Amino acid sequence: DVKVTQSSRYLVKRTGEKVFLECVQDMDHENMFWYRQDPGLGLRLIYFSYDVKMKEKGDIPEGYSVSREKKERFSLILESASTNQTSMYLCASSFGVGNYGYTFGSGTRLTVV
């Protein structure tokens, strides 16, 4: 069974901390994505990567950065966590571009206090 695995289901961090969210996929997918999901706002794209070491900003990249050193791993970094970054974070991957659905991880619920 193909999988996207997010390392943590729940995280609680303090304001100002540097936070790492890890995502690993075992499907040899080229593309990986980070979304945040908030009530009433749906899924919003933070960053995506279409190849190792390549990254592109999504719709809401401010306050975030990403790293993709290996094809299977895509990390989301909150440089200095703030309370407005409290959210559900979803990682996804896809085989190709355009006409391909995403495989999502189970999500990481991050609370910044």
Added chain:
Amino acid sequence: GESVGLHLPTLSVQEGDNSIINCAYSNSASDYFIWYKQESGKGPQFIIDIRSNMDKRQGQRVTVLLNKTVKHLSLQIAATQPGDSAVYFCAENTGGFKTIFGAGTRLFVKA
């Protein structure tokens, strides 16, 4: 579609009945559409997709209908079961990396 509502629409159906979940999309250039199911505490799960050169596609107990004239997408679930209770999202893609997710519809299945 691109319009993300502040309030999540809710559909309540009786177990065994058919469910129809609707989605309006706004980008006439979108050529690929997907339905996802998200159960509580889990990530969205791919259900079924359809390309713009089709108007209907069937899966196991699910059917997606696409009406490009009015930019409308629907998901039909036959013989709805308690395990179908979830939030259902439509998504549209215009090619490339831009996939737009709808706000979702919450489906409640009454036993």
